[in-house]
Amino acid sequence: MSQFTIHSIQSADAAVKPVLEGSLKKYGFVPNLHGGLAEAPTALKAYIELTSLFDQTSFSPTERQVILLVISVENHCTYCVAAHSMIAKQMAKADPAIVDALRNGKPLPDSELDALASFARAVVKNRGVVCGQTLDKFITAGYSRAQVLEVVLGVAFKTLSNYTNHIIDTPLDTAFQAEAWDAPAQCSSQKCA
Template sequence: MSTLPVYTESNAPSEESQELLSQVKKKYGFIPNLLGEFAASHPVLQAYMQLGENLSKTSLTPLEQQLLLVTISRDNNCTYCVAAHTAVAVGSKLDQEPINAVREGRLPSHPKLQALVRFAEQVVGERGWVSQDQVQAFIDAGYSEANVLDVVLAASMKTLSNYTNHIFETPVDANFQPFAWKK
């Protein structure tokens, strides 16, 4: 087992990481373990936070964003991120049916959300080598070419966090424990 220290705003190795962790604590009321680990490398912590900020600026709804993040994390078998993004969805009072469906390995009941989940699964499962038919099916479901890129953005964000969690076996925070998930 590899481990990485879970830094706080007072002991992170750089002033830049300390400042970012202070912002995280202000925003969420605590520092998630993953972000505390990311603080070992200020550029990684900053990149992850920026990816999340950029995803929030897309035309995807908050539910679609969290659904993407849960789907990709589930497909990457990341127990930490499935729990964390489920907690975010619950805390944001988002519709839990699609989130629970994905956690259980099912498609959501809404056809447009089904298309989002399918496309995310295809992007991750095929390492981006999706066919034009798959892209067109996603667009035909009501999404745009920009949303194709938004899915890639979410996959990039989750690759960074999912792989880090796998390598360092990030412990699931107490705040996320009620949403613990196993494949």
């Protein structure tokens, strides 16, 4: 049982009501993640700002969703995997085969996107310590040094939401239920610190 409240526009601090109203306008509902982050207005504002900054990177909408899905799968975030699976398919118009491969940790049918996914996964798994060979493969696939740092931005952005969802036990929104995802069994046996 979570000790946190998923705030509505009405129950949120006055400082974030306009932010939640923006979420309602953008998505047609206030995502539970946003309502949970509203407990700390600066955290919600940071998340929204990081979302905007990540959307301004040089990556295409599909590439951005590849990055965010890989990070969420690697961090075992059931909420974000479901949400970004839906966003990838419906908003970014990503190939469902790519989304399914990402959700299952399989190689992608597109070699360039697979290099992107492999690099993002390595950044998360190795906490930013990425060997030269992995970096070289990413650059050889056609990505730039600037995009290396844009992946790091994606990791920072998604880590904020992944960790928040773990801590506050964010319930999955009805809008994302069709893409519900279960973390691998070995992840559910982790002990709380």
